[in-house]
Amino acid sequence: MRVGTAKESYAADEGLFKTDTQKVWFGLLMAGLLLFPLNGSNYWMFLAVLVMINVISTTGLNILTGYTGQVSLGHAAFMAVGAYTVAFFDGRFDTPVLLNLVLAGAVAAGIGYLVGLPSLRIKGLYLAIATLAASVILGFVFLNWTPVTGGLRGLNVPTATIAGIELATPDRLYWLVMPICVVMVLAAKNLFRTRVGRAFIAIRDRDISAEIIGISLFKYKLMSFAISSFYAGVAGGLWAYLFRVVTPESFPALASIFFLAAVIVGGAGTIVGGIFGAVFMTLIPEFLKLSATALVPWFPDASIYLAPVRNIIFGLLIIGFLIFEPMGLAEMWRRTRRYFALWPFRT
Amino acid sequence: MAIEFIDIVETSLAGLGTGSLMALTGVAFVIIYKATKVINLAIGEMLMIGAFVFYGFSASLALPIWASVPLTLAVSAVIGGVIERTMIRPLLKDNPVSVFMVTIGLTSVLIGVVELIWSAEPRRLPEFLPSQPVIIADAFIPSKTAYSFLIAAAAMAVLITVFSFWRGGIALRATATDRAAASSVGIDVPGVFSFSWMLAATVAALAGILVGSVGGISSAMGLFGLSVFVVVIVGGLDSILGALIAGLFIGWLEAMVGRFLGGEFKLLATFSILLVVLVVRPYGLFGTHEIERL
Numbered sequence: 129m130r131v132g133t134a135k136e137s138y139a140a141d142e143g144l145f146k147t148d149t150q151k152v153w154f155g156l157l158m159a160g161l162l163l164f165p166l167n168g169s170n171y172w173m174f175l176a177v178l179v180m181i182n183v184i185s186t187t188g189l190n191i192l193t194g195y196t197g198q199v200s201l202g203h204a205a206f207m208a209v210g211a212y213t214v215a216f217f218d219g220r221f222d223t224p225v226l227l228n229l230v231l232a233g234a235v236a237a238g239i240g241y242l243v244g245l246p247s248l249r250i251k252g253l254y255l256a257i258a259t260l261a262a263s264v265i266l267g268f269v270f271l272n273w274t275p276v277t278g279g280l281r282g283l284n285v286p287t288a289t290i291a292g293i294e295l296a297t298p299d300r301l302y303w304l305v306m307p308i309c310v311v312m313v314l315a316a317k318n319l320f321r322t323r324v325g326r327a328f329i330a331i332r333d334r335d336i337s338a339e340i341i342g343i344s345l346f347k348y349k350l351m352s353f354a355i356s357s358f359y360a361g362v363a364g365g366l367w368a369y370l371f372r373v374v375t376p377e378s379f380p381a382l383a384s385i386f387f388l389a390a391v392i393v394g395g396a397g398t399i400v401g402g403i404f405g406a407v408f409m410t411l412i413p414e415f416l417k418l419s420a421t422a423l424v425p426w427f428p429d430a431s432i433y434l435a436p437v438r439n440i441i442f443g444l445l446i447i448g449f450l451i452f453e454p455m456g457l458a459e460m461w462r463r464t465r466r467y468f469a470l471w472p473f474r475t
Numbered sequence: 476m477a478i479e480f481i482d483i484v485e486t487s488l489a490g491l492g493t494g495s496l497m498a499l500t501g502v503a504f505v506i507i508y509k510a511t512k513v514i515n516l517a518i519g520e521m522l523m524i525g526a527f528v529f530y531g532f533s534a535s536l537a538l539p540i541w542a543s544v545p546l547t548l549a550v551s552a553v554i555g556g557v558i559e560r561t562m563i564r565p566l567l568k569d570n571p572v573s574v575f576m577v578t579i580g581l582t583s584v585l586i587g588v589v590e591l592i593w594s595a596e597p598r599r600l601p602e603f604l605p606s607q608p609v610i611i612a613d614a615f616i617p618s619k620t621a622y623s624f625l626i627a628a629a630a631m632a633v634l635i636t637v638f639s640f641w642r643g644g645i646a647l648r649a650t651a652t653d654r655a656a657a658s659s660v661g662i663d664v665p666g667v668f669s670f671s672w673m674l675a676a677t678v679a680a681l682a683g684i685l686v687g688s689v690g691g692i693s694s695a696m697g698l699f700g701l702s703v704f705v706v707v708i709v710g711g712l713d714s715i716l717g718a719l720i721a722g723l724f725i726g727w728l729e730a731m732v733g734r735f736l737g738g739e740f741k742l743l744a745t746f747s748i749l750l751v752v753l754v755v756r757p758y759g760l761f762g763t764h765e766i767e768r769l
Contacts, residue, residue, distance in 0.1 A: 253514045253575050257749070257753070261753075265750075437591065442587075446577065451577075
């Protein structure tokens with residue numbers, strides 16, 4: 129049993145890492161991220177980059193849905209905004225990569241701010257429908273604003289180039305995406321140690337009470353929308369550099385459900401939950417693909433059923449987690465940790 | 476471009492035909508919302524699964540229409556009941572957002588099931604409505620649109636009668652008004668929940684058969700549900716009258732926009748209306764304006 133974690137000051141209680149064990153685990157995680165490229169497989173590097181892009185985006189949605197309690201069905205549309213921004217600026221003006229990514233985040237944040245405006249009048253489920261409406265309208269813009277978005281054919285994205293090095297393959301792109309992902313996740317974790325983050329949580333728990341104790345709903349809800357969309361925009365920008373082409377079909381409405389599912393399955397309202405959810409949900413289709421390939425000798429047309437089975441599993445995961453484990457994978461993780469921390473006693 | 480008067484009339488009538496189907500689906504949504512306070516995002520997919528079950532009976536098994544329709548409605552009622560018992564009931568006491576997200580998951584499951592059994596390819600339902608076009612004055616209306624309008628109108632008349640006079644319908648309205656009071660006068664509230672989902676699934680399936688017979692069926696036809704949300708939000712989530720009026724209006728609007736501006740503007744127009752209504756009058760035209768308390 130682990131003892132001696134009593135906190136003596138508020139600063140210690142709010143620390144990013146509360147125990148030495150956490151610091152060790154974090155160190156191991158960082159070492160793992162640095163050493164991961166040694167495996168050398170292009171497939172694994174591609175997956176790693178995709179997972180981290182999804183982690184960024186899921187963390188963004190988690191800030192809005194998990195921490196501020198505003199359900200958004202338009203998250204993928206904000207990612208698309210980021211992807212189009214990168215494609216537009218890099219393709220048209222050849223601006224530097226990092227600037228493009230910041231622009232992608234900023235443009236997405238600006239649009240997120242606008243979409244958040246109805247949240248002042250409406251909330252909960254109505255707001256979810258409003259974000260759905262916003263994503264439909266954004267989809268219309270992508271399809272029809274041909275001079276900027278390339279219409280149905282979309283835009284090609286040039287290779288990301290930093291200091292003369294072309295990041296053409298996933299194993300190179302990894303060194304761009306990984307640091308951004310780590311920084312953004314840590315920033316999100318830190319956000320909830322500040323006044324702003326606590327205001328978000330207060331709004332989620334009881335918006336009227338929050339307003340009464342002096343939290344401006346107007347300001348903080350919109351801020352949450354903007355921050356969340358910023359994350360989505362950056363993730364979308366990185367996505368554009370990974371896939372090198374953006375079309376109106378790159379981010380279908382189903383992708384918004386994917387991120388919502390990632391937040392729920394991982395555990396809404398915990399940063400580690402967002403990470404678990406994104407990793408889990410990104411790897412499931414890959415796992416299904418592998419099992420379908422393995423089944424081909426017995427069922428020659430197993431791959432036809434891949435897409436429907438994936439849909440069913442996504443849906444069942446959302447439903448199952450909501451019914452049986454509403455706090456998600458993060459709660460399972462916490463229980464496991466607790467078991468070992470208290471061993472040999474039981475809760 | 477000169478817009479001819481007859482063109483406007485024909486487009487309007489066709490739009491009202493689609494609108495009546497939206498209204499019917501909207502009523503299915505409202506039944507669920509009234510009884511269980513669940514926003515059912517999967518209503519479009521429930522409509523879709525009804526259409527595919529009908530396809531299974533009438534095309535794959537080649538049963539006659541008079542047998543396929545009742546069988547489809549019965550199977551859909553069972554599906555609705557199963558959904559309510561296994562997915563909705565366990566969460567009803569939780570916050571409404573979780574139940575809402577369960578229906579999002581349900582969307583994905585239903586699409587997956589349909590694609591697994593019938594594949595993603597679009598199909599045509601067997602013809603069963605008379606094919607003689609209907610001509611009112613000089614306006615020409617496709618027969619399927621006209622007959623589905625009539626069937627939808629009849630179905631809604633039946634539903635409204637049921638809610639006004641039949642015991643079960645009154646129990647449903649009582650539950651909608653006050654669950655605790657309904658329970659204390661001996662209404663089986665959980666039973667009403669199940670019943671409302673079964674009824675809604677049946678109504679949605681009927682709408683699905685009609686929508687499918689007009690435009691064909693595919694695993695993407697749940698998109699029809701998007702317009703239905705607009706309908707119920709404009710009309711007011713808990714108002715059957717609102718669903719009727721808004722359904723006809725949105726159907727008409729989509730047809731006019733589609734005819735005179737182009738098909739891609741349809742969703743843009745309806746969703747812009749949705750945003751305006753949400754901001755100006757969030758509880759809809761006829762919905763109950765709920766006052767929030769701590």
